Amino acid sequence: MTTAYEVLIAFERETGALAQVAGRLGWDQETVMPRGAAAQRGDEMAAMESVLHARRADPRVGEWLAAAEAADGLGEVERANLRHIRRAYDRAVKVPSRLASEIARVTSVAQGTWAEARAADDFAAFAPTLREVLRLKREEGAALSDGGDVYDALLQDYEPGATAAQLTDMFGAMRPRLTRLIDQVRGAEAPAALSGTFDEAAQMALTARIAQTFGYDTTRGRLDKAVHPFSSGSGNDVRITTRTSLTDPFNCLYSTIHETGHASYEQAIAQEYLFTPLGQGVSMGVHESQSRIYENQLGRSRAFTSWLHGQMEEAFGPLGLPDAEAFYRTVNRVHEGYIRTEADELQYNLHVLLRFDLERALISGELEVDDLEDAWNARFQRDFGFAVDRPSNGVLQDVHWSVGLFGYFPTYSLGNVYAGCLHEALREAVPDLDTQLASGDLSGATGWLRENVQRHGGLYEPRETIIRATGKEPSEEPLMRYLETKFGNLYGLD
Template sequence: MSDFDALMEFQRTTEALSSVAERLGWDQETVMPRGAAEQRAEEMAAMEAILHERRTDERIGEWLDGAESEIEDEEDARMLELIGRDYRRQTRIPARLATELARQTSLAQGIWAEARANEDVGAFLPALSEILMLKREEAAAIADGGDAYDALLDDYEPGATAASIATIFDEMRPRLVQLRDDVLGADRQPVQLAGQFPSETQLRLARQCATAFGYDWSRGRMDLAVHPFSSGRWQDSRITTRVVTSDPFNCLYSTIHEVGHSNYELGIDSDYAFTALGRGVSLGVHESQSRIAENQIARSRAFTEWLFARMSDAFDGLNIDNADDFYASVNRVTPGYIRTESDEVQYNLHIMMRFDLERDLIAGRLLTADLEEAWNARFLKDFGVAVDKPSNGVLQDVHWAIGLFGYFPTYALGNVYAGCLNRAMHAAVPDLDAALQRGDATPAVEWLRENVHRHGALIPAVPLIEQASGAPVSADPLLDYLEDKFSAIYGL
């Protein structure tokens, strides 16, 4: 067997085991009994120990050296690049640290959920402090003398740096703040959807929305979770949502968001399954797929016309009596607390705040004991609203509980990428709005599958978006889209 073939066979098993570990995480957040938390932590730690051992196996280095002369095409070259990158990162992380991180993040997830339910920040801080200590150690090991936060960020958005992201954010912030101020000060304000909307009806509509976006139910399923997410790849990518009886948009748009993620995974070339190419190329690109589905497509005037009719029938009428007002209500801008429920205008401001806070946490400039106060002060400064309770503040997101430092900025990058793709998609699919009015988003999904999904990790993030959009990556398409859309809704 050649070195290349031996490496691919070894990688195939590693990818399969990684998928099993991911499935354990899905189970923990959806259907696992609450009393099984400690057992699951040990199971996750055991899986991570096995995976770390495989990812740092000395034979990988030998196979990589030998396989260089056996490359036949760009796919071979890219697989070796990705495996080599992961191997170099993993060999810098001690096995003890990888195992302990898996154990502690599994435990902290349950601690966070209970603390959030009880509005008790103090109950979560010891677990967060432990995770932060471990993540700093991991960052130092990976950075090898470089910037610790950049080392963590690189795991989610390869090639990006905190400095480059800060530059993008600094360019975006003035236009976003000005647009928000103009919108909130406008004379025309959309009506808020009001009432009580039964859970089962919401979930039935959520399934219809997922189907409208071409979600493959033979390779997926939908469950409930405290914090909606998607999980899995290749032939099994699952989505979750949540239900708030007073706010059906929460359920419907969370569902569409997660379908965007799953459609990406399910749309990757099947030849890439169980290889380093068989996944989304970066978290920013991944988020672009969920955000373009949720916002540019599902919050469009065309799609909301279809949704208005479906909701009016399902709930036997609404307090909004026409499709134009419904469209405005779906896109209503309010100074709310929750990132995942935020409107398009303010969403990136939520991300910018978290980006700054977690950089300070990793650098040691901010202690966990002072985190809630820092969060509340920054939120008041940025949004003009005082946080009323921890679940609306520092406890709202699960990310830090499961060690995802460096993850948050990819959400805003995803919005930037989505802006670029949206402009190109509408130019390439001129009859898209007509299909959306019929509740058919598949023309958009098919365009994304051809230009983004099928490539998996073959093309790096920025070149992929530039190839798909036919232009350099820039925040301008996103900001132009937001200004045009919300100026029309609010009569600016």
């Protein structure tokens, strides 16, 4: 006899397979799709979304769920699957389908409006659209919140279990330490930047080798060039993209290492979870913890860059830097800039904290769209010490709000915080880590992450995933200590 749980999981696996197909379509669009196919592709994506939405809100799921939850003797995996499915189903039925389609319709147009406004450096051209998106997201948050905090309700889509209060405490402790550190770094002598040009085919060849060095399995993925670096897919088909810049090879290399972190997480999840709710990274924050620890704590470490220095000189010839130590300083060079995605390890979190505070105020109604540009610019001046010169370098720089992603930004910094916690635990578990990294051997580090974080997929809740790996409650302290030590040392602040 087939149990309700088995019927439900078979249905979910099929939904998961369809979601993977929709993801493949997104990859196709960014890498190989002929440009004339763009309009038609919109219809194809919409058709897939419509199928997926109908399945997620299918009333039979509610019936199977109720029956499965009432059954005795469920194991850990079964309970975890039911928890995920329950959360997704309740979410789907709480939002009236009228509202869901309105959000889909408005945000699909809003992205184009945002892109045009950004190109024209004209926030006023985007404001009416953003007001509309915000109105709908407030309504959605209210429908999801059961009378609780509206922002918290939206946050659950990206970081189940997290609360704005918790994040506010964490980020509040980080902000003064970050601004103080950045102030000090600004006062010190800056390391040299790379100069010259770097063959783009050689960049791609080197970056492909480095992805494999970090454990990326190319028999179950592939690496291509695209305008934006991204990772997509799950299980045995997880693809990454990177980009090249003739004058900045670090853009290519560190984008690749970052995406390798995301992709390795997906590739490492236990095969038996494939296409079930457990078969993907458990949250945006935990996902980002993997990409960030690969990119920063490992990839930008003194030990690893000493090895990378040799690889780059082999690939491109002399870099014009005296030694590996100078190369390490160049890799970790702190530079002024307006753009989050181009920010260094130190300033990145300040960008996120700014957006987190503004979007909470937007959702609660303390801030309205009309006042957003001024609020952004004032906060930026305060935290970064210089003024935003134009909207495309300020309030218009990110796509997120235009497509309704409220509650997503904080997961970037939460990921950095989690990376800090994991890095501390990793160093305890692998005492000779630096010796390994200095010889280009990442297997100790990535093996530990695979075993302690990645293979579990969605089995444990996000916070619990980190606690199980580190043996401790997550805190910003390890990340802040790491940053203060690293940049204090780099900039001679001791």
